Amino acid sequence: MTVKIGVVGTGMIGRDHTRRIQEVLTGAEVVALSDYLPKNAEALQAAHAPDAEIFATGEELIASDSVDAVLVCSTGSTHEAYVLAAIAARKPVFCEKPLATTAEGARRIVEAETATGTRRVQVGFMRRFDRSYNLLKATMEAELGAPLMIHAAHRNPTVPEQYVTPMAIHDTFIHEIDTFRWLLDDDFVSAQVVFPRKTRHAHARVADPQIVLLETSKGVRIDCEIFVNCRYGYDIQCQVVGEDGVATLPEPMAVTTRKDERLSNPILTDWQSRFGAAFDTELQDFIDTVPSGTVGGPSAWDGYVAAISSDACVTAQETGDIVPISLPDRPKLYD
Template sequence: MTLKIGVIGTGAIGQDHTRRINQVLAGAKVTALNDVNRANAESCQRDYAPDAQIFDDAHALIASDVDAVLVCSWGQTHEEYVLAAIAAGKPCFCEKPLATTAEGARRIIAAEQAVGKRLVQVGFMRRYDPGYVALKKAVKDVTGAPLMIHAAHRNPRVGENYVTPMAIHDTLIHEIDVLRWLLDDDYVSAQVFFPRKSPRAHEKLRDPQIVVLETAKGVVIDVEVFVNCHYGYDIQCEIVGEDGIAKLPEPMAIQTRSGAVLGQQILTDWKDRFIDSYDYELADFLKAAARGTAAGPTAWDGYVAAVTADACVAAQESEGTPVKIDLPARPALYD
């Protein structure tokens, strides 16, 4: 059986997922497309899904004969469409954020609990990155119990529309999820510190910043977020444990010797850094969707990320002051 997939939102990531499903992965086909800008859907249809039907209304797409739904639209619409997919009983892959508020994520959790099974996978693709998978194994086999994590998320540049809170909601959100997954632990507090501002940061952005998170088991995490670092896209993570240290491997690159310089290229595009991870996460989703359920990062993970991100933004506003992170008990559905 070939799964029929509907894609809501055909911007860059929606088009790339459509290409991935129709040209790279097996067992599924994109048969329905929707975008608030119909020209985007038409472009996606022309380039990657010539047999797909274009729907002008996302709810009509969800109600059609598709077996599963990808929500890749503007973040403000995610909650609405995910809830509609759950109501229709259809597995749903949702790009982050799951919802733009913690309350919205809680509503999605409540809807899944009412159905009694998982239907939602959140697009935290770093859990599928081979480097992070190896790092998680090293935590188990090499480092002993973690004591500290030193991490960095650096982008070469951002646009004028990128403002200070986006360093949390759009950038750090990946570390918030993947570090929690690496440690199998939850956060209890957040602090934010601002070093001297980079001259490349525009007036509405404080950059760089350092976020300090503490976990329930006492692990202290510092994450440097530097979105105008200029030199490239650079993701770093080092776990310091009782018995050893493990570091995220660098992406594969050719080492060169030329002009008396030993060099290695640094990536500049995040899509290149995690290209394999997108393949693996969607393959996982399609495999589960064929069984009528979902795999991978859960709606609960999306909720925890939202709560933590809200605390980090509050910590930005009260620079240096710890902000407590309170989480309710995790529902049994997500154990």
């Protein structure tokens, strides 16, 4: 079976996923495109999906009988409506993060999906599919004993003027929120954010760097540095400290050179280079599960918990307090 996919949102990630489906992955083809700017959809059609039909709206695309499954790659504020439409149409839907821009929006998605009795939503937390993170998780579970602490960092070379302080949580740290829950099989009970001395490279509307401090229900303590104007490259760090040892996230593969009186390794400069293979794997996973009528991977519940946790972190940014994180009971659908 070839899964016929409709892509809603043909910006950067929508373009990349369409290219991925058409040229890299197996078992699917892009048959439909939609974007609020028709010229973007037309450009993507010409570049990678010449046989795809262009729809005026995402809702029309989702309702089309020609579409088996939906990719939601549009701006975050539209995700809730499109995912709800896909659930109502009983179509599997892959939604890039965030699942919704508010915890209430994510809750509505969870309730709608739960009412159908079938998991049809996969959220684009691609780090769960990254080979390095999977090696770290396997080592942690096999060799470290009970985890005690995590030390982590998320560094970007620079961010644009429109990037403001809360985006360090909602756009950047959101990946760590899901990754830590997945690594530990644990949920958060509190969050705190502290601000070191501000870098001179940060513009006026963003406090940078930041340190997020989390505590889990099992008592694991997590500290994560968010530094989005580090200048030197795109750098993701994670170290797990357990009762019996310490494990560190492997560095991306790179060739060490000796040249001009220097011993050096190249450093990546963007997230697409660092996690390109993980994007391939997560989307292939979605495609492979669509024919069964249900999907796996990060769930709507994971997206909901990430939204609740990120809201608490933003409150901690604003107040300086240790903010409690409280979750509702998890529906049996997500056990």
